[in-house]
Amino acid sequence: MKKAVVIFAVLALMLVPIFAEEVGPFYDQPIFITSAGQSPGALQMSVLARAVQLTHVFERVLSAEEIDMSDIGTVIIVAGASGKGLGAAGIDTEVEIARVLGIVEKAKESEIPVILVQLEGAPRRGPSSDQIVEALIPFTDFLIVKLDADEDGFFTDIHEEHEIPILFFERTNDVREILRNLFL
Amino acid sequence: MKRFQFIMVLCVLLLIGQGIFSQGALPFLPDVRPGYGVTGMVWLSDYFPSIRNTPMDTRVYFLESGKEGATFLLFGGVHPREIAGTSAAIVFIENVIVTRGRVIVIPFTNSSGFSIPDELGSSSHFLEVEGKSGPRILVYGDRRTSLEDQGVEDPELYIHYPTGSVVGAGDESRNLNRAFPGKIDGTPTQQLAYAIMELIRQENVDFNLDMHESDTPEQVTLPGGQIHQGGRLAYMLVCHPSGLEIGALALFEVEDQGIPMKLEESSIDFRGLSHREIGDATHCISFLSESPNPGQDRWRDQPLVLDDPKYPIEHRVGMHFEVIRALIESFALFTGKEIHLEGLPSEKELITFGIGAYLN
Numbered sequence: 029m030k031k032a033v034v035i036f037a038v039l040a041l042m043l044v045p046i047f048a049e050e051v052g053p054f055y056d057q058p059i060f061i062t063s064a065g066q067s068p069g070a071l072q073m074s075v076l077a078r079a080v081q082l083t084h085v086f087e088r089v090l091s092a093e094e095i096d097m098s099d100i101g102t103v104i105i106v107a108g109a110s111g112k113g114l115g116a117a118g119i120d121t122e123v124e125i126a127r128v129l130g131i132v133e134k135a136k137e138s139e140i141p142v143i144l145v146q147l148e149g150a151p152r153r154g155p156s157s158d159q160i161v162e163a164l165i166p167f168t169d170f171l172i173v174k175l176d177a178d179e180d181g182f183f184t185d186i187h188e189e190h191e192i193p194i195l196f197f198e199r200t201n202d203v204r205e206i207l208r209n210l211f212l
Numbered sequence: 213m214k215r216f217q218f219i220m221v222l223c224v225l226l227l228i229g230q231g232i233f234s235q236g237a238l239p240f241l242p243d244v245r246p247g248y249g250v251t252g253m254v255w256l257s258d259y260f261p262s263i264r265n266t267p268m269d270t271r272v273y274f275l276e277s278g279k280e281g282a283t284f285l286l287f288g289g290v291h292p293r294e295i296a297g298t299s300a301a302i303v304f305i306e307n308v309i310v311t312r313g314r315v316i317v318i319p320f321t322n323s324s325g326f327s328i329p330d331e332l333g334s335s336s337h338f339l340e341v342e343g344k345s346g347p348r349i350l351v352y353g354d355r356r357t358s359l360e361d362q363g364v365e366d367p368e369l370y371i372h373y374p375t376g377s378v379v380g381a382g383d384e385s386r387n388l389n390r391a392f393p394g395k396i397d398g399t400p401t402q403q404l405a406y407a408i409m410e411l412i413r414q415e416n417v418d419f420n421l422d423m424h425e426s427d428t429p430e431q432v433t434l435p436g437g438q439i440h441q442g443g444r445l446a447y448m449l450v451c452h453p454s455g456l457e458i459g460a461l462a463l464f465e466v467e468d469q470g471i472p473m474k475l476e477e478s479s480i481d482f483r484g485l486s487h488r489e490i491g492d493a494t495h496c497i498s499f500l501s502e503s504p505n506p507g508q509d510r511w512r513d514q515p516l517v518l519d520d521p522k523y524p525i526e527h528r529v530g531m532h533f534e535v536i537r538a539l540i541e542s543f544a545l546f547t548g549k550e551i552h553l554e555g556l557p558s559e560k561e562l563i564t565f566g567i568g569a570y571l572n
Contacts, residue, residue, distance in 0.1 A: 112476070115481065
């Protein structure tokens with residue numbers, strides 16, 4: 029509980045410059061949404077984006093070579109490793125990391141911002157998911173994280189060490205408001 | 213002459229005897245006390261007569277509004293030990309009134325599995341609950357069709373029909389949730405799955421929910437010092453790919469009711485499960501929900517399958533109800549086909565008043 033208060037205090041300080049002094053949108057549409065780890069979180073993000081009426085495309089397994097970045101305003105990567113999802117896609121964690129690294133590297137070449145999202149909370153934490161997050165951090169401009177995924181301070185440490193802005197949320201439905209604030 | 217007459221009488225007696233036996237017997241019939249919302253009851257064998265007069269037949273309840281809308285099939289008891297699914301179906305039948313669209317409910321989907329106690333031995337076969345009209349009995353059955361009702365020995369390995377994939381050990385041939393889409397001339401378990409598919413086809417079901425339970429997510433240290441990781445299935449909604457977005461949206465609403473759940477897509481690699489095969493073989497969008505049942509934790513000595521302080525039956529039934537409510541809303545948003553319900557208790561109401569307050 030004490031930790032949650034600290035996190036929200038950090039959050040509040042960050043939100044002031046993000047949402048109070050400046051007027052959005054902070055990121056451009058259309059949004060390219062993909063998974064990093066093939067959990068269903070990316071699809072959930074796509075449903076949330078649709079609910080907020082954001083222009084977006086959702087692709088699970090496209091490689092960088094297959095994506096035309098010329099029309100993309102922002103890339104959202106939803107991190108979460110699923111053995112079942114990776115198996116269904118016929119790939120392993122290493123191949124998946126290589127795929128999403130290709131996408132974020134291409135985004136950076138085109139100066140397109142990358143938002144990394146941990147949408148599914150504590151159940152979607154684990155060695156493979158953390159490995160994916162750590163690989164993507166050097167290319168990440170903004171973090172959106174479900175609060176219970178940070179019980180060990182993993183994302184807070186990343187935020188502090190890499191000075192990447194971070195927003196925490198408690199309920200998945202709260203992400204609608206975050207998307208509105210960032211994109212509308 | 214006398215000898216001829218004796219043989220004739222014997223033949224007649226044999227024929228009569230055969231007639232009696234060929235009529236068979238009713239399946240196992242636990243207590244259900246339908247409420248005013250139930251507009252009809254049929255047998256599953258009405259959709260596939262081969263299971264009539266066999267232990268595989270079961271009752272099917274209709275709750276129809278008479279107003280245009282979606283058709284939703286709700287079933288519990290595919291695995292009869294997963295008692296929250298069955299209890300949710302019973303409470304639904306005894307309380308809910310449908311005011312738009314229609315709902316079809318099968319509370320004891322694998323009747324045969326209900327007729328025998330759970331092989332894990334974690335619970336009594338019959339559990340008493342105080343209902344509104346006095347004591348009610350909830351049945352805690354086994355996971356599978358009884359060997360006697362299956363009528364054949366388990367094979368060494370169970371091979372799924374029609375894909376030919378090896379699903380598991382031979383006793384899984386009696387697991388209804390490995391038997392979909394069934395087989396018209398198959399084993400009794402395969403025929404039961406086939407009958408459910410026939411109901412879905414003949415009633416033009418739009419979407420369905422198959423309510424299950426699994427071990428709890430509790431992580432515990434066992435007496436030998438080993439760490440037991442909690443089960444990963446509990447609090448999960450599994451969706452056929454055609455229903456993944458509907459399921460995703462539904463779970464946001466369930467989470468808003470204080471029950472965070474995980475979304476999972478049906479795998480093409482695991483065959484015979486309702487959420488995969490129903491969705492593949494029909495236009496019905498198929499879902500499966502999992503609540504946490506302490507009776508399925510093998511590390512517990514004497515699990516409380518109804519009154520566990522952390523996972524009481526009210527919470528588990530309520531979880532399924534929150535999923536039902538959210539799925540119906542989400543399905544309507546995506547398809548425009550609605551179902552309106554009255555009298556479905558929330559998880560909070562169930563916990564406040566107890567499940568007995570919703571048993572007639």
